[in-house]
Structures are given as C-alpha cells and as structure tokens.
Amino acid sequence: MPALARFLPILQWGRTYNGTLLTNDLVAAGIVTIMLIPQSLAYAMLAGLPPEVGLYASILPIVAYALFGTSRSLAVGPVAVISLMTLTAASSVAPPGSAQFIAATLVLALLSGVFLLLMGVLKLGFLANLLSHPVVSGFITASGIIIATSQLKAIFGISAAGEAMPALVTSLLGNLADTNMSTLVIGVLSTAFLFWVRKGLKPLLTRLGLPPRRADLFAKAGPIAAVAAATLAVVLLDLEERGVATVGDIPQSLPPLTVPLFDAGLWQQLAIPALLLSVIGFVESVSVAQTLAAKKRQRIDPDQELIGLGAANVAAAFSGGYPVTGGFARSVVNFDAGAETPAAGAFTAVGIAIAAVFLTPLLYALPIATLAATIIVAVVGLVDLRTPLTIWRYSRADFAAMAATIGVTLLLGVEPGVIAGVALSLALYLWRASRPHAAIVGRVPETGHFRNVKRHTVITDPRILTIRVDESLTYLNARWLEEFVLETVADHPQARHLVLMCSAVNSIDASALESLEAINHRLADAGIKAHLSEVKGPVMDRLQRSSFLDQLSGQVFLSQDEAFSNLIRRGEEDGPPQKDDLWMARGMI
Amino acid sequence: MPALARFLPILQWGRTYNGTLLTNDLVAAGIVTIMLIPQSLAYAMLAGLPPEVGLYASILPIVAYALFGTSRSLAVGPVAVISLMTLTAASSVAPPGSAQFIAATLVLALLSGVFLLLMGVLKLGFLANLLSHPVVSGFITASGIIIATSQLKAIFGISAAGEAMPALVTSLLGNLADTNMSTLVIGVLSTAFLFWVRKGLKPLLTRLGLPPRRADLFAKAGPIAAVAAATLAVVLLDLEERGVATVGDIPQSLPPLTVPLFDAGLWQQLAIPALLLSVIGFVESVSVAQTLAAKKRQRIDPDQELIGLGAANVAAAFSGGYPVTGGFARSVVNFDAGAETPAAGAFTAVGIAIAAVFLTPLLYALPIATLAATIIVAVVGLVDLRTPLTIWRYSRADFAAMAATIGVTLLLGVEPGVIAGVALSLALYLWRASRPHAAIVGRVPETGHFRNVKRHTVITDPRILTIRVDESLTYLNARWLEEFVLETVADHPQARHLVLMCSAVNSIDASALESLEAINHRLADAGIKAHLSEVKGPVMDRLQRSSFLDQLSGQVFLSQDEAFSNLIRRGEEDGPPQKDDLWMARGMI
Known part of the structure; x- marks a missing residue:
C-alpha cells in the first residue's frame, strides 16, 4: 500500500479530503478556469496550432497530473517556452498549421511523455541537473525575447516567420509595409492596458480599499477584461471588415481522441527535440513546484514529478493537445486562489471542458492581436537582464555558459541554444574537475x-x-x-x-x-x-x-x-x- | 626563444647532441628498422590497405613527431587498434582495398591530425580524461579479440568480413570449408613459432650465456626469422602454386605525395570516427610515453604531444600513409635498443625509406598467413582478462563501464564501444557528483x-x-x-x-x-x-x-x-x- 501510494499520490491526500478543502478547491478552480482560457488559446497559437488545441491541452493533462503528481499547487498546461520549442521542432517536419504539423505536435507530446516516464521509472531525474541555473536562466531570457518578437507580427497584422532572431527580424521588417492600422491600434492598446494592469491595477485596487490578496486576483484577471473589451470592439466597430484577424470559428467539442502517428522516421526526427522539451519542461516545472511547496513546508518528489508530467504529456497526445508542463504563471494563480489539493486541478479541467463545449462561440470575434498582447506581456516578465550582471560578477565560467546559451538561442534557435549551454557548462565543469586544487x-x-x-x-x-x-x-x-x-x-x-x-x-x-x-x-x-x-x-x-x-x-x-x-x-x-x-x-x- | 623551444622540442635536445648520442641512436634505429618492417606491412593489411602503405606510414610521420613531440623514446607508426578503427571507419565509405577506401584513410589521417593539432593548440588534452582506465582497458581487450579473430581468415586462407564478432564469426564459420591446407600449415607453424619466441627464446638465450638485454633484443627479432623462413618455404616448395596467398608485388618507391580529397560530405561522414581515432590514439600514445619517460625521470608535455601526434598524422595524410600513433610494442623496442633522442626516430625513418626502395622485392613471396600470425601474437598480449576481475572487486561502477565497453565493442564494433564506455562512465560520474555524501x-x-x-x-x-x-x-x-x-x-x-x-x-x-x-x-x-x-x-x-x-x-x-x-x-x-x-x-x- 505505501508503495502504491508513492506512485499514486492521490491515495495520500484523497483519504483526508473533506468539505472545507472541497470549497477552497472549487473556488480556486473557478478563478483559474477563467484566467486560463485566453492564456491557453494564445499559447496554442504561439505554437502554430489552432486555438482550441490550447484548451484541449488544459483538460486531460491536468487530470493526469492530479493523479500522479506530487505538488499540491502546480497547474499543468501549455506554457510559453514549451510552445516555442514545439513550434520549432514541428516546423522542421511540416509548415505550421498543416495536418502533418499537428500530427508532429502529438508525436512530440507522446515522445516527451514517454521520456519523462522513463526518466521517472529509471530515477534519471538527476540528468536535469545538467541544466545549470545560468543556462536555464539564459535560455528563458532568450526564448522570451524570441517569443515577444515573434508576436509583433500579430500586433502589426503582418506575416513573419523564423525560429531565431536574424530570420525573424528580417521577415518582420520586410513585411512592415503591410501593417494593418486597425490591428495595430487594437494590439498597442491591448498591450498598454495589460502592462498597466500588471503594474498599476493592484496598487490602485489596494488604495481603493480592497484586501491585497483580492486586489492581486483582480489584477491577474486583467487579460479577461482585455479579451472582452477587444472582442466587443471588433463586433461593435465591425473591425473584421477592416482586416483585423480574429480567432474565428472554434469547434464546440470535448477534447477529441487522437492517436499519435506511429512513423519510425518521424519519431527519429523528433526524438532529440522531444528529449530537450521534456528536460526543459521538467526543470521549469520542478522549480515552480519546489518554490510553492516550500511556502507551505510541503515536499515534492522530483522522480515522481517526472511520472506526473510524463502522464500529463501522454494524456495530451491522446486528447488532441500538445506538449505541456507545469507553468509558473498558472501555478501561481492556482496557489494564490487558494487551491489546497490536486483536486482543484481536476475541477479546473472540468471548467475548461465546459468552456470548450459552450463558450467558444463567444471567442469568435476575439482579435489575435489581443492574444499576442497577452503573450508579450507574459514573456517580457521572463526576460531577466539583471542576472547576467550578477553572474558576471560572481563567476566568469558561469557567465560564459549563460552568454553562450543566450547568444546561440537568439542567433540559431532554441535547440542549439540549450545544447550549447549544456555542452559548455559540462566542458567547463570537467575542465575544472580535471585539474583540482x-x-x-x-x-x-x-x-x-x-x-x-x-x-x-x-x-x-x-x-x-x-x-x-x-x-x-x-x-x-x-x-x-x-x-x-x-x-x-x-x-x-x-x-x-x-x-x-x-x-x-x-x-x-x-x-x-x-x-x-x-x-x-x-x-x-x-x-x-x-x-x-x-x-x-x-x-x-x-x-x-x-x-x-x-x-x-x-x-x-x-x-x-x-x-x-x-x-x-x-x-x-x-x-x-x-x-x-x-x-x-x-x-x- | 623559450616559447619557440616549447613548440619545437628539437631546439632543446638538439643543442646538446653529440657523438655518443649519435652512435646510440644509430644502433637503435638499425634494430628498430628491421623489426618495424613486418609489423608495418601486417598492420596496413589489417587496416584493409596495400602493405606498402604501412611502410609509408612509418617514414614521414616519424620525422614529424621527432620535430614536435616531447617523448625521447616514443616510436610513431601504424598500430593494431588504430588500424582496426581505420578499417571500420573507411569501410563505411567504400569496400576495403578500393581507391575510395584508400582515399578515405588519407582523409581520416588528415582529420585526426587536424583534431589533434586543434586540441593541442586549444589545450584540450584534458578531454582525453573522459576515457577512463577501465574503458580504455576494456576497449583494447575487445579490440584485441576482434583483431585476432579477423586474422584467422588469413591463417585458414579463407575470406571473411565483419567489424564486430557476430558477423565476423558467422562469416569465418561459413567459409571454413574453403580452408587451404598449405596456408593453414604455414599459419599455424608461424603462430606457434612466434609464441615460442615470445615465451621461450629469451630464457633459452639467457641460459646459453647471452646478456639479458641482448637476449631480449634477439627474442624481439623473432618475427624477422619467421618472415624469412616462411618466405623461403614458399619459394623453395613453390607453395604459391598450392594457393598460399603472398604479399606479392610491392612498388619500389619512396612515399608518394598524396593530397587528401576535399569532399565536404566525406569529411562530415568521417569526422566522428576521426575524432574517436585521434582521442584513442592520443590516450594510448601518452600512456606509453609517460611510462617510458618515468623510467628515465624525464617529462613529457601532453599538450605538446597532441601537436606531435597531430603533425605525424598530417604527414601521414600527405605521404600515402594512414592514421598513426605512438605504439607500445615499437616504442619499447626503441627504448630497449637504446634510443636516446628523437633523432633515433629520424634515422629509423631513413632505414624504412631505404627498405621501401630497395628491399620490397624480397617480400614478394612472404605469405600473408605469417603476417597474420605476427598480428595475432602481438594482439593476444593486449587481451587482459585479469583487470576486469580486479576492477570488479574494487568498484562495481567502474566494472559496469568496462563491461559495457567490452560488450558493445564485441557486439557492435569499435566506435559504438568507445562511445558507450565514455557515456556510461560520464553518466555514473555525474550521478555520483549529483548526490554527494x-x-x-x-x-x-x-x-x-x-x-x-x-x-x-x-x-x-x-x-x-x-x-x-x-x-x-x-x-x-x-x-x-x-x-x-x-x-x-x-x-x-x-x-x-x-x-x-x-x-x-x-x-x-x-x-x-x-x-x-x-x-x-x-x-x-x-x-x-x-x-x-x-x-x-x-x-x-x-x-x-x-x-x-x-x-x-x-x-x-x-x-x-x-x-x-x-x-x-x-x-x-x-x-x-x-x-x-x-x-x-x-x-x-
């Protein structure tokens, strides 16, 4: 029984579940559901996928993680960096949006799920140690810059492609003449509003007498307000006529059952990207989970986390999703909203499923520029230019690894960036270990x-x-x-x-x-x-x-x-x- | 001047060169020349190359090493393990013996020379540390087994191919019916004689009153006696008529000037094998050089050794040779024969050049089975079955790395073997480093x-x-x-x-x-x-x-x-x- 409970943590917290916990979890789930909808749509579109895929990826994976994961606050689903990595990996197989592209993202989810499960069963979680803090920090900063830049295309209403900065910037500048002014106005207003919500709304609400925690939650609901206002503006001003791109028709459906393609060549092509995806996702997720667990003096078990995330990705592969992990933003929302057990995640899944079936028609006129604005505002927070400075002062070797990761990621893309950072960190470590004091x-x-x-x-x-x-x-x-x-x-x-x-x-x-x-x-x-x-x-x-x-x-x-x-x-x-x-x-x- | 002397060690020992040193070096060179000739022919044939290539690879590379290397006793040239690795790598490009195959071996020599030079200039010699002692020892044992098995084809006078044991053994057994009895008799007699020379001749000569060092040198000259006797037997008994394969016509020529093919695709295909070749060759050579230097309380500089070996391989690439390194057998002969400075190597090169021009007709009737016997007797000494036992007792982790290297090398071949050993050693090291006491x-x-x-x-x-x-x-x-x-x-x-x-x-x-x-x-x-x-x-x-x-x-x-x-x-x-x-x-x- 204890052995089983280790693999199914639900058997531990499930036994002491009661009415108070249920109430807290239900309230948290309600709040999180509302906040996750625009985020999920936006990240799916960042990954080059139809928006509903973001919703699907937020349903069964959450349930799978609730069954197998050990964190009581982690919220699993689409996240920015993993979406960018998915776009990059699947683009090497087929153009974004095509049927083969979607098939490739399902294979990526399945493979990274299998890798995570394998690492969990074989207790190989220590391999994630190869991603040193400077490498992860540099990678996230560089990814944030690439993501924000890539979203400028939606803000300007133009097309642009490229997985690294040189191609992306060239392509953006080349198409700048096609800018759609209505889209640009919506995009700039949405971005400005969201930045203000982030910086200015919470202090304002606190000054107006709201308790800080509630003020914080309201401020986090800012994207919902932006989404509603922009959608209304499109409908009332008939902006679609003026060329403002919107989300459009989203099928009203529960997640479909999908079976990832079994194609040895495709699997081989996607194996390395899926491995990188799973390791990066694991590192991101574990650090979020550890931070939140420490606040309540709870523990997480990293090897079991591998199993939880692996199950979530396998679930994504079979339910029309794409690679997922524990995200910082969504987990913090979950934590602040008062989620007590993984059941809150399961309730969130139900909420999003309801949204997928009943609410998608409301999203028809939602402008893509507004979704891009939510992404830009979210990822600008990932860009950290202070850490390189403190690391430079502390250790030149660590700085070299970080600079290599940032430079290679920006210039060549996410996969070469991670590989360069890991290789350089390891080489420097081995060099030092080979000539001790x-x-x-x-x-x-x-x-x-x-x-x-x-x-x-x-x-x-x-x-x-x-x-x-x-x-x-x-x-x-x-x-x-x-x-x-x-x-x-x-x-x-x-x-x-x-x-x-x-x-x-x-x-x-x-x-x-x-x-x-x-x-x-x-x-x-x-x-x-x-x-x-x-x-x-x-x-x-x-x-x-x-x-x-x-x-x-x-x-x-x-x-x-x-x-x-x-x-x-x-x-x-x-x-x-x-x-x-x-x-x-x-x-x- | 001291900086220049670091890169050209000849400037150090050259200044104090005198008559006594010259005499000692000339004597050593004479002895070594005679011993190297059959060894060089044999290893070239092991590598799937015409026999004269072995002579060419023993001329200019020695001179290049004498200019840049730091060991005073190391003898550079064809060695068994590197010959096997060359065969494996070049076979992936073209069938052994073909013009493309020979072209590929020149590219391998050039690339591994360039890698060695680069590692030397960038002071990356520490990367050779990744080859732990158990991995190198396991690799050499497994290579010795593969080499000895592959030479059985020449002893039986049959054909056989395969880079790892399963294919090799199947192919040998399948062709066993074609055995040529005359060849088998020569092969078995040569092998038996050489084993006796190795074990029994030195004690016999010592008992007959010869000073131990001279007895030792005579015993080392055993292969020459076997070569002479077998060649005479072929001529006198007209064994060629009976199907005994011989070395045949060897061009009487100085090493030709060859320019390695510049073909990006070929270079890419051979890059990894060349890297493995250069690292294995470096590790083998440095351990020989260190052992000999310590006996005379001399020093070698591993980073400068990289440059010496790199120069030797580049020289091989431009003079019709193939990858070379410092060999244990030939270096010990050099050391025991009393070589005092790298000049002995240069004199050996002159000796072999004279042989390549004037003596090759004498080798026409030399049976290949006798060359195979010299290889078998040499590599059986490489097979070390005691070390795995002592390592098992000492450390299970080290034993696992060694067993993986031996197993994968025997089953899949030399390149996967080295890679598996290095990867497992590193993984075990990182695992331990990731959970300290x-x-x-x-x-x-x-x-x-x-x-x-x-x-x-x-x-x-x-x-x-x-x-x-x-x-x-x-x-x-x-x-x-x-x-x-x-x-x-x-x-x-x-x-x-x-x-x-x-x-x-x-x-x-x-x-x-x-x-x-x-x-x-x-x-x-x-x-x-x-x-x-x-x-x-x-x-x-x-x-x-x-x-x-x-x-x-x-x-x-x-x-x-x-x-x-x-x-x-x-x-x-x-x-x-x-x-x-x-x-x-x-x-x-």
Missing part, C-alpha cells in the same frame, strides 16, 4: 596542522615532500595526478619520501587507483618511497579490496603529523640532516 | 570536533541542526542540496537554526549560490535562521562578490565550534532549554 604542505610551527607552503610560514624537510589534493581522485583527474606528483617530485631532487595527504579525498575510483599504482612504481624506480596519510574510512575500506596497499613502497599514516614526525625520525636514524637541509618554506625566507 | 553532525563530547551523528557519540541540540556536505557545491548537486537541506529541516521540526558546515566545500558555483539563496529564503519563511561555518578563504572571497551574505538570515562563523557554542548560548538567552531538549544522538541513546 593541490598544494605542497608543511607543518605550522609548534602545532600538528599542515598548511600550503605558498600561503603560510611552515616547516618542511627537503627529504619529505607532502602533497595535499583537495578533491576526490577520479578518472577525470587521474592523469593530472600522475603528472602533478611526478613533476613536483622532479622539482624536488632531494626528496626521498612522498606523502599524499588524503584529508579531502572522499573517494578513489579505479582509474585513480591505477594512477596511484603507477606513481608508486615510478617513484620506487627513482628510489622514493610513497606514503599516504589521513585516508578516510570508506576510502581505506575500498583500498583494502585492491592489491595497492601490498604494493605500496611506504606506509599509510593515520595523521599527517604522525607521517611527518615518523619520517623525520627515520631520516635522523639514517644520519642527521645537514643544517641547511632543514629549511623554511617561502613564507619564512 | 552529507551528514548531520554533532560535537564530540569535551572536544571542538564535530562528527556524523550516525557514526559517533556526539552532542546535539534540537534547535540547532548542523549539516556537513563533503563536496564542492556545483550545478550538478545544487538541486540535491536544496532537497536535502529542506527535507532534513522538515524532519527536525524543533530546529530554529541551520548551520551549513563548509569544511569540505572547495568551491560554490552560480547555480549552487542560487540554491543557497533559495534555502536561505525558504528557511526564513519557516522561521529558521541559516548560518555557515568553516568557509574556506577562496570561497568566502567569491561569496563577498555576491549579495548572498547580505541576505543571509544568520551569520558566518569561522569554526563550527564557535557556531555551536554561540547558537546554544543564544538559545539559553531566549530561555533555558527543557531538560529533554538537550539530547544525545543515536550513538549514545
């Missing part, structure tokens, strides 16, 4: 402490060379270790003992063990004994399973102090050291 | 030491939770850190202070900083203060460049002891703790 150490006078000879005034003995490596020994730094030790020894021709101080070595893998063996043998060839000191318990246990300790020409000392005293004593037995043989390291000379 | 610690009674509560009898305070992370904080474990800290706090509802003990944290990257900020804020939301202790100097310097320390709800303590005492004192000021509030951790209860 290490120091020659000596004893701090009258103590048992050993410190870097370059930074402290310490006592050393020319016959005893002690190297401290501040990193676990792995295959990434094994070759470096050989080079570093052998070069250091070559620089200290008087050395007769080498002590490797292992106080910071948390593990030694097979490659590093091989290097230690090589070091031991090569030093023995040169008449130098190799010793270890301060080896941690688990590392020692493992070394005892190899033949290294038998081969070691020297000893393993419990502490570095013991190693140093013991080896000095041994040197004195061989004959007292010359006076100038005992020297002080740089700090003292 | 961490412990809740308490104070060892009457000391200032803090240890894991699970392993030691320590004093803790329920209001003060101290977590020690034994790893640098990076983007790979940033998300884990958030989860671990927040879950641990959720498990300790009485906690009012969290201390993160940073004694093992060597660096904090931007992602981890972001996670620390998130932890700080979320804990503050829950009424818990976050503190740091034992932050290392360089880490602290960097933190001061961010706004984290200003946001931190708690303090940074120099030592954990100070943190614990200070926070306990503060708790007492708030009111004395309940008696059962101060508790002893597991070890004591």
Whole structure:
C-alpha cells in the first residue's frame, strides 16, 4: 500500500479530503478556469496550432497530473517556452498549421511523455541537473525575447516567420509595409492596458480599499477584461471588415481522441527535440513546484514529478493537445486562489471542458492581436537582464555558459541554444574537475596542522615532500595526478619520501587507483618511497579490496603529523640532516 | 626563444647532441628498422590497405613527431587498434582495398591530425580524461579479440568480413570449408613459432650465456626469422602454386605525395570516427610515453604531444600513409635498443625509406598467413582478462563501464564501444557528483570536533541542526542540496537554526549560490535562521562578490565550534532549554 501510494499520490491526500478543502478547491478552480482560457488559446497559437488545441491541452493533462503528481499547487498546461520549442521542432517536419504539423505536435507530446516516464521509472531525474541555473536562466531570457518578437507580427497584422532572431527580424521588417492600422491600434492598446494592469491595477485596487490578496486576483484577471473589451470592439466597430484577424470559428467539442502517428522516421526526427522539451519542461516545472511547496513546508518528489508530467504529456497526445508542463504563471494563480489539493486541478479541467463545449462561440470575434498582447506581456516578465550582471560578477565560467546559451538561442534557435549551454557548462565543469586544487604542505610551527607552503610560514624537510589534493581522485583527474606528483617530485631532487595527504579525498575510483599504482612504481624506480596519510574510512575500506596497499613502497599514516614526525625520525636514524637541509618554506625566507 | 623551444622540442635536445648520442641512436634505429618492417606491412593489411602503405606510414610521420613531440623514446607508426578503427571507419565509405577506401584513410589521417593539432593548440588534452582506465582497458581487450579473430581468415586462407564478432564469426564459420591446407600449415607453424619466441627464446638465450638485454633484443627479432623462413618455404616448395596467398608485388618507391580529397560530405561522414581515432590514439600514445619517460625521470608535455601526434598524422595524410600513433610494442623496442633522442626516430625513418626502395622485392613471396600470425601474437598480449576481475572487486561502477565497453565493442564494433564506455562512465560520474555524501553532525563530547551523528557519540541540540556536505557545491548537486537541506529541516521540526558546515566545500558555483539563496529564503519563511561555518578563504572571497551574505538570515562563523557554542548560548538567552531538549544522538541513546 505505501508503495502504491508513492506512485499514486492521490491515495495520500484523497483519504483526508473533506468539505472545507472541497470549497477552497472549487473556488480556486473557478478563478483559474477563467484566467486560463485566453492564456491557453494564445499559447496554442504561439505554437502554430489552432486555438482550441490550447484548451484541449488544459483538460486531460491536468487530470493526469492530479493523479500522479506530487505538488499540491502546480497547474499543468501549455506554457510559453514549451510552445516555442514545439513550434520549432514541428516546423522542421511540416509548415505550421498543416495536418502533418499537428500530427508532429502529438508525436512530440507522446515522445516527451514517454521520456519523462522513463526518466521517472529509471530515477534519471538527476540528468536535469545538467541544466545549470545560468543556462536555464539564459535560455528563458532568450526564448522570451524570441517569443515577444515573434508576436509583433500579430500586433502589426503582418506575416513573419523564423525560429531565431536574424530570420525573424528580417521577415518582420520586410513585411512592415503591410501593417494593418486597425490591428495595430487594437494590439498597442491591448498591450498598454495589460502592462498597466500588471503594474498599476493592484496598487490602485489596494488604495481603493480592497484586501491585497483580492486586489492581486483582480489584477491577474486583467487579460479577461482585455479579451472582452477587444472582442466587443471588433463586433461593435465591425473591425473584421477592416482586416483585423480574429480567432474565428472554434469547434464546440470535448477534447477529441487522437492517436499519435506511429512513423519510425518521424519519431527519429523528433526524438532529440522531444528529449530537450521534456528536460526543459521538467526543470521549469520542478522549480515552480519546489518554490510553492516550500511556502507551505510541503515536499515534492522530483522522480515522481517526472511520472506526473510524463502522464500529463501522454494524456495530451491522446486528447488532441500538445506538449505541456507545469507553468509558473498558472501555478501561481492556482496557489494564490487558494487551491489546497490536486483536486482543484481536476475541477479546473472540468471548467475548461465546459468552456470548450459552450463558450467558444463567444471567442469568435476575439482579435489575435489581443492574444499576442497577452503573450508579450507574459514573456517580457521572463526576460531577466539583471542576472547576467550578477553572474558576471560572481563567476566568469558561469557567465560564459549563460552568454553562450543566450547568444546561440537568439542567433540559431532554441535547440542549439540549450545544447550549447549544456555542452559548455559540462566542458567547463570537467575542465575544472580535471585539474583540482593541490598544494605542497608543511607543518605550522609548534602545532600538528599542515598548511600550503605558498600561503603560510611552515616547516618542511627537503627529504619529505607532502602533497595535499583537495578533491576526490577520479578518472577525470587521474592523469593530472600522475603528472602533478611526478613533476613536483622532479622539482624536488632531494626528496626521498612522498606523502599524499588524503584529508579531502572522499573517494578513489579505479582509474585513480591505477594512477596511484603507477606513481608508486615510478617513484620506487627513482628510489622514493610513497606514503599516504589521513585516508578516510570508506576510502581505506575500498583500498583494502585492491592489491595497492601490498604494493605500496611506504606506509599509510593515520595523521599527517604522525607521517611527518615518523619520517623525520627515520631520516635522523639514517644520519642527521645537514643544517641547511632543514629549511623554511617561502613564507619564512 | 623559450616559447619557440616549447613548440619545437628539437631546439632543446638538439643543442646538446653529440657523438655518443649519435652512435646510440644509430644502433637503435638499425634494430628498430628491421623489426618495424613486418609489423608495418601486417598492420596496413589489417587496416584493409596495400602493405606498402604501412611502410609509408612509418617514414614521414616519424620525422614529424621527432620535430614536435616531447617523448625521447616514443616510436610513431601504424598500430593494431588504430588500424582496426581505420578499417571500420573507411569501410563505411567504400569496400576495403578500393581507391575510395584508400582515399578515405588519407582523409581520416588528415582529420585526426587536424583534431589533434586543434586540441593541442586549444589545450584540450584534458578531454582525453573522459576515457577512463577501465574503458580504455576494456576497449583494447575487445579490440584485441576482434583483431585476432579477423586474422584467422588469413591463417585458414579463407575470406571473411565483419567489424564486430557476430558477423565476423558467422562469416569465418561459413567459409571454413574453403580452408587451404598449405596456408593453414604455414599459419599455424608461424603462430606457434612466434609464441615460442615470445615465451621461450629469451630464457633459452639467457641460459646459453647471452646478456639479458641482448637476449631480449634477439627474442624481439623473432618475427624477422619467421618472415624469412616462411618466405623461403614458399619459394623453395613453390607453395604459391598450392594457393598460399603472398604479399606479392610491392612498388619500389619512396612515399608518394598524396593530397587528401576535399569532399565536404566525406569529411562530415568521417569526422566522428576521426575524432574517436585521434582521442584513442592520443590516450594510448601518452600512456606509453609517460611510462617510458618515468623510467628515465624525464617529462613529457601532453599538450605538446597532441601537436606531435597531430603533425605525424598530417604527414601521414600527405605521404600515402594512414592514421598513426605512438605504439607500445615499437616504442619499447626503441627504448630497449637504446634510443636516446628523437633523432633515433629520424634515422629509423631513413632505414624504412631505404627498405621501401630497395628491399620490397624480397617480400614478394612472404605469405600473408605469417603476417597474420605476427598480428595475432602481438594482439593476444593486449587481451587482459585479469583487470576486469580486479576492477570488479574494487568498484562495481567502474566494472559496469568496462563491461559495457567490452560488450558493445564485441557486439557492435569499435566506435559504438568507445562511445558507450565514455557515456556510461560520464553518466555514473555525474550521478555520483549529483548526490554527494552529507551528514548531520554533532560535537564530540569535551572536544571542538564535530562528527556524523550516525557514526559517533556526539552532542546535539534540537534547535540547532548542523549539516556537513563533503563536496564542492556545483550545478550538478545544487538541486540535491536544496532537497536535502529542506527535507532534513522538515524532519527536525524543533530546529530554529541551520548551520551549513563548509569544511569540505572547495568551491560554490552560480547555480549552487542560487540554491543557497533559495534555502536561505525558504528557511526564513519557516522561521529558521541559516548560518555557515568553516568557509574556506577562496570561497568566502567569491561569496563577498555576491549579495548572498547580505541576505543571509544568520551569520558566518569561522569554526563550527564557535557556531555551536554561540547558537546554544543564544538559545539559553531566549530561555533555558527543557531538560529533554538537550539530547544525545543515536550513538549514545
């Protein structure tokens, strides 16, 4: 039973469900439903799909997530960045809007659902770690810029295409002469109104005496007001006659049952984009879920989240949707509206289903420029130009990864952008891991402490060379270790003992063990004994399973102090050291 | 001048060159030349190329390496594993032996030369670290098995093809009926003789009173004896009439000037194989060079080695050769023969050039089965079945990477094998890096030491939770850190202070900083203060460049002891703790 409950979190919260929770969830669902409708239409059109697909993608996926997900506040559905990635991926197969294009988006949803489920079952959620914070932040900023730019076409009432900035801007500028003035007026007014709602409405309502939380919810309902006003304007002023593009006929229907095409070639073509989509979606969703869970001291389980999101995407693939994930904006609405359990999500799904069946005729005259305005206002919030600055100050390597992600995404598109960011982050990480910090150490006078000879005034003995490596020994730094030790020894021709101080070595893998063996043998060839000191318990246990300790020409000392005293004593037995043989390291000379 | 000398090591050793060195180098070159001739022919045929290509690949590449390389003993030329990889890569373009096939091998040599040069100039030698010891060892063992199996066709005098074991074995068994008995007799006798030379000749010569080093050199000359005897047997017994395949006509010529085809499609097709070739060749060569350099307490510079090997491969591409690297067998011969400087290599090149012009007619009747025997005897030494056992005992993760490499190489071929090994090693490494060791610690009674509560009898305070992370904080474990800290706090509802003990944290990257900020804020939301202790100097310097320390709800303590005492004192000021509030951790209860 507990095992089942882990895979079906509903069994946990479902047992304690009661009337109060139901009321809160119903109220939240009502609010969220109203807000999600324009957002869902807009994102579907951003993805190059008919608007109703956005509604379909907000119904069954929410229910699937409610069954399998662990966050109590996450709202799953179409989101901006994933919509852009869907557009990019499916465009490589067929022109946006075509039947093959729609078929490709269903395959994308299915594949990314399957990838997410697989990662969840195989506990591969850690792979999302490869997306470092600077890469994700840079990617979202660049995507926001591309999305906002792409929506300008609807604001101006012109056509434009392109997945990255160069093509997009060229195409926009080339068609600027075709601008439809009525559309432009609606677009600019909608945008201006929505920006004002975002910045100015909440303070105004608070000043008018509304409690802050309610003021906030009203402000979030701004898009609904814009949608209603713009639709009325189109109808009353007969703007369709003047060339204002509207949403038009939307079928009044529950989500259709769709079966994604099984076509090996298509699957192969979409596999990498679907993988990127699922990982980006997962990272976005988990960070939203974690932020919201922490506010209530709740927990989410990232591996189970993979299963929840995977189920949601598979549900989208079979119900006429497209790839979905947990969105920041919609989840925050859900949280602020007081959703207590995933049941709120299920009620939202019912609400949107009702809208899909009964309310779509009302949307006929909704101008596309207004939907574009809601997207622009939403994604401008994603563009973050302050983080690059703080990262630049903190770490040049992280900044390089971020700059590469932003630059490549803007210039070449979303997929190359993510790949470039991940590859550069990993390369920089591996580069650093392959040459860890290490120091020659000596004893701090009258103590048992050993410190870097370059930074402290310490006592050393020319016959005893002690190297401290501040990193676990792995295959990434094994070759470096050989080079570093052998070069250091070559620089200290008087050395007769080498002590490797292992106080910071948390593990030694097979490659590093091989290097230690090589070091031991090569030093023995040169008449130098190799010793270890301060080896941690688990590392020692493992070394005892190899033949290294038998081969070691020297000893393993419990502490570095013991190693140093013991080896000095041994040197004195061989004959007292010359006076100038005992020297002080740089700090003292 | 020193900068130039770094890129042209000849300027260093060339200045001190003298008569003694010249004599030693000339003697070594004479010995090596004789030994390299059959080896070069054999490896060229293994690579699916005409035998003379092996000679050409042993002339100019040696000279190029002598100019740019840093090892004084490394002998560059055709080697077994690289020959197999060349066969595999070029076979994907055209059937072995065809003109396009030969053209493809020249492109492979050029591309891998360019990759090596690029890696050298950009100091990317560390990328070779991605090939862990278990992966390289597994790859060489599996390649040895494939090579030995593929040579059985020449021993039996039948045809067979296939790049991996399943196809190879099927094809051998299918053609076994065509076995040529005369060829089989020569093949088996040659193989048996060479195995005996390897194991039995040196002890015999030593017993007969030869000094060990000379006995060793004689034993290494065994292949020459086999070649001479087998050639004589073919001539005297007229075995060609009986269907014994021989080397046949070899053009008497210096290496021809060849210009690798510039064909974008071909280059693209061969880019990945060439990259794998160059990295495998580099790893093999560097480990040989390091082993030999250490014996004489000399140094090699891996980044400069990339340039030396790159130059050698470019030279091969323009002089009718094919991909080359520093080989173990030929380098050891060179070393044992007493080569003192890279000039020995240059003299060897002259020797082989003389052979290519004057001696090739003598090789006309050399049976291919004897060449196959020299290959089999050489590669059986590469097959190492003991290492998998020792690695299994030492580390299951390393064993998994090795087993994957061996399995995939045998079943699917050399390229998938290397890629699988590298990918699995990296995935296992990242997995471990993404969940480092961490412990809740308490104070060892009457000391200032803090240890894991699970392993030691320590004093803790329920209001003060101290977590020690034994790893640098990076983007790979940033998300884990958030989860671990927040879950641990959720498990300790009485906690009012969290201390993160940073004694093992060597660096904090931007992602981890972001996670620390998130932890700080979320804990503050829950009424818990976050503190740091034992932050290392360089880490602290960097933190001061961010706004984290200003946001931190708690303090940074120099030592954990100070943190614990200070926070306990503060708790007492708030009111004395309940008696059962101060508790002893597991070890004591």
